[in-house]
Amino acid sequence: MVRILGPFIGLFFALGALWAFANGAIADAPVLAQYGHFTAPTAETVFHKEPEALRLQSDGPFGTWNKEQLQRGFAVYDNVCKACHSLSHVSFRDLEQIGYSEAEVKAIAKTYQVPHYNAATGEVATADGKPTDHFPPVVYAGQGSPPDLSLITKAREGGAAYVHSLLTGYADQAGYKNDKGQELLKMFPDIKTPDGLHFNPYFANLNIAMPPPLTDDAVTYSDGTKATVDQEAQDVAAFLTWTAEPSLVKRHQVGWAVLGFLLFATVLAYMSKRTIWAEKEH
């Protein structure tokens, strides 16, 4: 039975797939002939830019946290981003890991108003934050939906480099050309950025609701670093790398110990395997 039916079933599925292939090829042929591509080019496929490389001290398997930079990055969040973006997975006491003292964390927490739900009265009352509280939710009423930033460097292709490129990548759409010299509005005259959105080639669909958030000297760094837009973007990208995975550096350190042990154990295992099989041809 199997041997009789098998080939027919095989031919059935194979012909079904080839039938779809043939139909697809007929449908695609005109597009291919016109553009030399299977899909017609769109503004996104031609003008979207991949993030520029960004080097951070936490990069690579030997990376460490640059606590001064993380504190500067927190200052950017605290002065700029928090107006619209929450940081809900991070608690204030976590900030001790980037070099703030207990007293400093207490002081920072106090500047935030944290809502608490009272089950007895059914009311929500806000109170000064305590070190054990998480960063509070942000009520946002404007256009767009600002994402929570705790995990943003893990939730976007390109991670910290994407954050940095996005924050520094706003451009004037009029006359914008890509690296090949193609001009956006000449190729696609119909896709002018709508009112209330902002042109940014690093954003997936090129038009982002967030206005350019950073300006020179938007924050005053306590360590005296000059607060340029690029510096602020780098610092906040570094800070958000930490918020996304505070255990990153520890993970790498543990990893080296684990690999060292395993390498030793594997060499021993190899030698005992050699010894045991020495007398036995196989």
Next chain:
Amino acid sequence: MSFPWANEYKPSHPLMQWLDEKLPLPRFVYNAIGAGYPVPRNLSYWYNFGVLAGVCLVLQIITGVVLAMHYAADSTVAFNSTEHIMRDVNWGWMLRYMHANGASAFFVVIYVHIFRGFLFGSYKAPREMIWLLGVVIFLLMMATAFMGYVLPWGQMSFWGAQVITGLFSAIPIVGDALHTWLLGGFAPGQAALNRFFSLHFLLPFVIVGAVILHIWALHIPGSTNPTGVEVKSESDTVPFHPYYTAKDGFGLGVFLLVYCAIVYFAPNMLGHPDNYIPANPMQTPAEIVPEWYFWPFYAILRSFTFDFFFIPAKLMGVMAMFASILVWFFLPWLDTSPVRSTKYRPLLRKFIWFGLLPCVIVLGYCGGSPAHEPFVMAAQIATAYYFLHFLVILPVVSLIERPEPLPFSITESVLGKDEHAVLGQGN
């Protein structure tokens, strides 16, 4: 059953003798994976992957049980509880990365293990039952992995669940009702998440049961070997312990080195960034991609873009996807060649290495790529080959192929001569 020359368990310590009389568990282990199990002497490193699969299963159960102590299967807090594990639970990040990458490692190992079966004809008589149980285990693994990926309740979790459970609605007449019944709603939600968690906890133990049957069935004819020639005499075998415990120990070390390098240095390499965004039923991701180990099957599903006669494209895709695995059940009867190992089957060997393997790689690549050309067209050709390979090429090759001469025995293939052959014994 075992070979008559198998070592016998002889406990010397009075306590072990006492235990052997009351409950011969040590004897059982001794005969299963100890010195009492004679194994062909010529097993290559291809044969390490069965033990590695067992290690993966244990690793997944241990990490999974601990993760379940900290996870909450509630759609409002599931995402946050996963981040709670990553941030607040002691070594929680390590457990979660071990578990998530452990699933990938399990599939890598199991795919090599299955491919080993294709190469050396492990599915052929008298080992059909081992093979059938293996396919059952693979299906259970797929279900378990799919439901596990839903639990963090990120965007890919939610939308992956939406797409995969949606497949059931392609079934004529009962499809929609079945879909709603399976999910406990019209779309993935609290009911689906909670039952997926329950089943994700249950199925690994069902897999353990199936693995025990798989190994039990293995011990009746004994392991195959790269020559495919059955064991004929004592000189063909070595005791499992210490020979293969040592070889498996080394293999395990190499495996753990690779696995830990990924867990500690690139734990998100195989994941999708979108799954760090909480599930949002109102916002579809740009591309819905399952985990890499489902890509070949996902590509087969998406290959059927046009109705085939009166059969809707979607139903065709769903049938093909399930058929692509179900066809493995029939392998022992589709392959009629008297020769087991492709080492001596020149034609089938070429079709496996230059047909099936590239075909599955193309399917995998296309399944992980966006659903547009040229990926769909490449997947369609590969899908056609996939079905032809198992259902047409394999039976035909079995009939027309002229196998190369087999060695008399394993001993002869290893030593170049076998005294049993000279004496005319062992047949």
